[in-house]
Amino acid sequence: MDKFSTHSGLVVPLDIANVDTDAIIPKQFLQKTERVGFGQHAFHDWRYLDGEGTQPNPDFILNAPQYQGASILLARENFGCGSSREHAPWALQEFGFKVIIAPSFADIFYANCINIGILPIKLANEEINELFEACNGNANSLTVDLLNNKVTHDNKCYTFSLDKFHQYCLENGVDSVGWTLKKLDAIETFETKLANWQ
Amino acid sequence: MSTTNATTLYEKLWQRHIVDDTPGETPLLYVDRHLIHEVTSPQAFANLKFHNRPVRRPDKTIATMDHNISTRSVAIDAAGEGAANQLRTLEKNCEDFGIKLFGMGHKNQGIVHVMGPELGITQPGQIIVCGDSHTATHGAVGALAFGIGTSEVEHVLATQTLRQTKAKTMKIEVRGQVAPGISAKDIILAIIGKTGSAGATGYVVEYCGDAITALSMEERMTICNMSIEFGAKAGLIAPDQTTFDYLQHKEYAPKLADWDAAVANWKTLKTDDEATFDAELVLEAKDIKAQVTWGTTPGQVTTIDAEVPSPDDFTEQVEKDSCIKALAYMGLEAGTKITDIEINKVFIGSCTNSRIEDLRAAASVVSEFAKQGKHVSDKVDAIVVPGSYRVREQAEQEGLAQIFTNAGFEWRLPGCSMCLGMNDDKLAEGDRCASTSNRNFEGRQGRGSRTHLVSPEMAAAAAIAGRFVDLTNFNQA
Incomplete structure (x- = not known):
């Protein structure tokens, strides 16, 4: 996993609540056995007017010319709800997103983001509203400083909080399996206490 | 305390x-x-x-x-x-x-x-x-x-x-x-x-x-x-x-x-009497009626005797916007009676409702209609997908499979099937489905398709009537 410290990039405002992981990556693209190849299908049913993906939908925000190259996704409440498919954050990451900012995230999606190195930032509703007002229709950039837990836009600064261990893992690109394997003794000790029917 | x-x-x-x-x-x-x-x-x-x-x-x-x-x-x-x-x-x-x-x-x-x-x-x-x-x-x-x-x-x-x-x-x-x-x-x-x-x-x-x-x-x-x-x-x-x-x-x-x-x-696995929760919610069981989702999240749900809501029924702007978006996707007009919504597909299955008791419940409704000489509507394709081989075998032994097939349902092999449509069991654009599954998201059962989540009993009745049926008024079906 790549290390994350600071990131500045273009913001695209996706003004829809309860965006589910079926919308982020529809099921017809889940048949791969590799981690790559999902980005081109991100938001497929919204991005394209046809099932084959040949006619871009001009009304979908991610297709708007001023947002091309965006790396920060501004979203509404309950982002990433539904299916546990990690293919959804894989698709967003490959599409180019490094940061997602929303008032709330679904739990599994949030954990998946942390585990693959996307930074999910929760801000208060009023702050999210301010950002939507600033970004709607306009090409705007933000700077995200993970080390100091700050998002800066023009002269405004928003503070976010993050679980300390999540922060450590993102900052250091921790291999979480390798980290836990250093605790094998504790795992073995735990297992000796299990009854044989467990 | x-x-x-x-x-x-x-x-x-x-x-x-x-x-x-x-x-x-x-x-x-x-x-x-x-x-x-x-x-x-x-x-x-x-x-x-x-x-x-x-x-x-x-x-x-x-x-x-x-x-x-x-x-x-x-x-x-x-x-x-x-x-x-x-x-x-x-x-x-x-x-x-x-x-x-x-x-x-x-x-x-x-x-x-x-x-x-x-x-x-x-x-x-x-x-x-x-x-x-x-x-x-x-x-x-x-x-x-x-x-x-x-x-x-x-x-x-x-x-x-x-x-x-x-x-x-x-x-x-x-x-x-x-x-x-x-x-x-x-x-x-x-x-x-x-x-x-x-x-x-x-x-x-x-x-x-x-x-x-x-x-x-x-x-x-x-x-x-x-x-x-x-x-x-x-x-x-x-x-x-x-x-x-x-x-x-x-x-x-x-x-x-x-x-x-x-x-x-x-037996030791229970909440202590004096334990406190961070949040509590109480529902009175007697107030619960048969449910049908009208929108594109499971929370956009109402009762069988109600009407499709209007954006004006919600106070929060986010909910109003979600309602407008859902009604447009679902092709529904506010004020339409739920029992007037016509469906052309029925899916009985999924990890929510594909166990033997679910199939018994659906089959008992089908049997009641069969007594009135009614079967799956000519306008409806209906499939029953048992949750496992064990469920399938038991349903066949109990005669449930026969009840379904006699009434015009397709009796399939087990799997997740049309709940998410990763296989060929998917809806076409514009199809409207009464489904016993768990998600009514846009495109969940197929691009451009419309899902209404219901119980196995309600799905079985909808297959026969071609629309949602209030089973408390069974004879009007």
Whole structure:
């Protein structure tokens, strides 16, 4: 996993609540056995007017010319709800997103983001509203400083909080399996206490 | 208040599974059972192989094939090349790492959340994980069960543990008894209607109250299954005699002296009287009516005797906007009576409603209509997809399959099928489906298709009438 410290990039405002992981990556693209190849299908049913993906939908925000190259996704409440498919954050990451900012995230999606190195930032509703007002229709950039837990836009600064261990893992690109394997003794000790029917 | 040591069921389960709680790190919990399937596991195994890491406890890992399989044939390539590749990859990975697999046509094969409980793999007090959000189903036996992503699948395969931040606790009490004909699906949809689609995000929910304890194990599974649909990390129901009676003599349940020891242990799994929850919600069971979703999230739900709502019925701007978007996608006008909505597809199946009791409930409605000479409407295609081979076999022995096929339903092989449409069981653009599954998201059952979530009884009636039917007024159907 790549290390994350600071990131500045273009913001695209996706003004829809309860965006589910079926919308982020529809099921017809889940048949791969590799981690790559999902980005081109991100938001497929919204991005394209046809099932084959040949006619871009001009009304979908991610297709708007001023947002091309965006790396920060501004979203509404309950982002990433539904299916546990990690293919959804894989698709967003490959599409180019490094940061997602929303008032709330679904739990599994949030954990998946942390585990693959996307930074999910929760801000208060009023702050999210301010950002939507600033970004709607306009090409705007933000700077995200993970080390100091700050998002800066023009002269405004928003503070976010993050679980300390999540922060450590993102900052250091921790291999979480390798980290836990250093605790094998504790795992073995735990297992000796299990009854044989467990 | 003397609540010093009083804890909730969730806190007990949490406490019993802590492997490591080093300050500054997310707690490490032990995983008792890891269920895997073909869609969310291949990348996890690939990473293990890349790092040359073994599966720590193949004996605690069980695989089945469900998401991607054909419901018309047991041939591994019957649902296309992409599906076949994932299924073969699962076979190879299970072989390479010594994991038990219930593959195509195996007598134990089924939807992962039907298979686990019916074999007794799922037991009270366990932590159970699976790369599937409906893992919450297993909470019905008093296990802490939740869905995980593929990176976490890899972590569990390699370490038999998972890092988890502690959730908040929510108690949902359903008081009294439901009216006759009201199913577990109606109870959980009514709960989601009340909380909204994210009402329990960050929480583990414990369901309790007379209406919950009166439910059978399979009905409890329907309740816990949909916990994720209002954002809950997991759903729990404290184990009781119903739980023990259900599990005893199952193939993988403890036997003889082990059974007695297990039950003694399981009986301690309940919330202490004086324990407090972070949030509480109470519903009166008698107020719950048959439910039908009208929108594109499970929380956009109303009762069978109601009308499609208008954006003006909501106070929050976000909800108004969601209503406008949902009505446009669903092709519905505000004020339309739910019983006037015509459907052309019916799906009875999924990890929510594909167990034997679900099929019995649907078949009994079909039988009642058959007495009036009625069968599946000429305008409707209806399929019944049992949750597992065991369910399918039992339904055939009980004559349920015959009831369905006589009435014009298709009787299929087990699998996830049209719940998510990864195989060829999908809806076409514009199709409108009465579905016993768990998600009515845009495109869930096929691009441009429209899903209404209902109980098995309601789906069966809709298949015959070609529209939603208020079964409390059965004779008007």
